[in-house]
Amino acid sequence: MNVRNRWLLISVGLGVLLNPLNSSMIAVAIPGLQNVFQLDFTVVSWIIFSFYIASAIAQPVMGKASDLFGRRKIFLAGLVVSFVASLLAPLSPNFGWLIVFRIVQSIGTSMMVAVGMAIVRIHITEKQATALSVMSIFLSGAAAIGPFIGGVLIHWWHWPAIFFVNIPFVAASFLLAWRTIPKEEPSTAVARNMSFRRWFGLIDAPGILLFTVGLVALLVGLLSAKSTGHVSLTNLIVGLIGLVLLAAFVRHELKAASPFIPLRTFAKYPAMTWVNVEFMLVNVLFYSLFFGIPSYLQMVRHVSEFETGILMLSLGLCSLVTSPMAGRWIDKSGPRPGLLVSAILMTFGSVWIVTLNQNTPVISVCLALAAFGISNGLNNVGMQAALFESSPKEIIGVASGLFNTSRYLGTILSSLLTGIVMGGTFSFRGFQMLGIILTVIALSLIFMSRRRRESGQLAEW
Known part of the structure; x- marks a missing residue:
């Protein structure tokens, strides 16, 4: 493997590790966030829910987007989005804004995961199996040591540190990726001429909307009932709306030409x-x-x-x-x-x-x-x-x-x-x-x- 390919592998690896790292570091931060924002356990759990729901939606969507706009552009854009989210999340005035920035962070890191492996497969043809195994180490290693890194950071600098720690990774990955990932010639003509309606059909926007709103409504209904200790009419209605929307999602996916799932x-x-x-x-x-x-x-x-x-x-x-x-x-x-x-x-x-x-x-x-x-x-x-x-x-x-x-x-x-x-x-x-x-x-x-x-x-x- 030549020197340029090694640096390309490092640049992509530093980007893709951010998703598993941030999904695992938060495990150690839950009690601290609960104390800081004075919330119960079920409410704080949304810091986990939001990240995984956003990742589940963003990764396949960004994978399709990369075919139109180019994998290099999606990867670099993901780094910019992750930088903004990591910078603003510690400044959140309340837990609601923290959830918003956590979702933005999930989308940004998912953009890199969605195209990272493809970039390595396409541009590293020498010792490709070795390159892919190194990428797997970046992914699995980041998830494995995330709680340890989170514990050390929170112990010395409190919970905002688990967001600020992303910034040097993002900066290093962006500088290296800008220089090492070759420019592509995506289907730019198709991308420019594609209408919003056709794009929404390609990513199955109705299916994504039904899945997201239905799942969130069901989770809100169930968790609110458990948190308050009784099932109110509001909890029941919200939960039933979630079930109806998820049933509609299943029916839609079975008929869709390009289904989300x-x-x-x-x-x-x-x-x-x-x-x-x-x-x-x-x-x-x-x-x-x-x-x-x-x-x-x-x-x-x-x-x-x-x-x-x-x-x-x-x-x-x-x-x-x-x-x-x-x-x-x-x-x-x-x-x-x-x-x-x-x-x-x-x-x-x-x-x-x-x-x-x-x-x-x-x-x-x-x-x-x-x-x-x-x-x-x-x-x-x-x-x-x-x-x-x-x-x-x-x-x-x-x-x-x-x-x-x-x-x-x-x-x-x-x-x-x-x-x-x-x-x-x-x-x-x-x-x-x-x-x-x-x-x-x-x-x-x-x-x-x-x-x-x-x-x-x-x-x-």
Whole structure:
């Protein structure tokens, strides 16, 4: 790989890591934000919801936009948007404005993730597999060490630091990307002549609107009812509106020529559908603990942000170390054994959470974190291999997009589950109840993995 390609890889990597880094750093900031803005746990949870909902929408939309306007332009624009959001978010006068800037940040970082891999694939032809593996390290490594970095920053400079820390990454990435990413010749004529109506049809604007408003309304109805402790008529109406809009979204997607989420593909390929269902459950389980454990450590056990970040590092390091070993194992044995071991480890970690009490040494939480870290490393490789095994080659691009959608739905559902279980206050009793629910989910994953192993076919569960 020549020097220019190495610098191109670094410039893209510094940009794409911002999305997973910012999605994971916030895990350690939840208790601090709750105290600063004097809000209950369910309201503060919107700092997580907003980021993942915006990412789930922005990434596929920006992927389509890059075909028209050019990947270089989308990448550089994403850096500018991320810079503005990171600069203004710490200056938010209230929590509402913080959510707005958090959404803007999610859109900006998603712009880079949507085109980053494509830029590497197109412009780095020498040792491309190595280049793509380095990109994966940027993505997975940033997510893994995010809580540690967040804990250190918040301990020394409080919560605004987790936004300001993005600025040097953005500046370095922009300067390098401006010099190293080659200029493209996108379909500029098509882009100039395309009407708003045609553009909205291409990105399925009605589907996006139905999905977003329906999901947000349902979340508001459910979380408001849990936070207040009773179901009011307003909560019920808002929740029902959300369900109706989501039902309308499903009907629309089945008829749309260019659907936001191609639901017809799920119906046509049931084996691939089940892989996505399992991947969604995996993410529900993983992210419930990923965001739940830092709050438990800080709000129940009164551990500092710095110590919480160090403890969470055991999850990230176990995940990073496991992934390459999992790749070699899965290449030889296929995805089924690794996914079964992963499900067993997640069950162990969930049961361990249930057995904790308020006098259990805090360091013992590392056992659960290590179990989830190893399982996450196995899942990162195993679920992707299972997807390729179950998806016809001619739709692998669509399948990969659906796979990422399943990831985001899992993260959104994990935040919803945590918010419903905890209500307005994060408590030890609620944390144990969360552990019980996650144990049930983990056991269901074992059942799925065993059925896959017994049948030898992903379609027969």
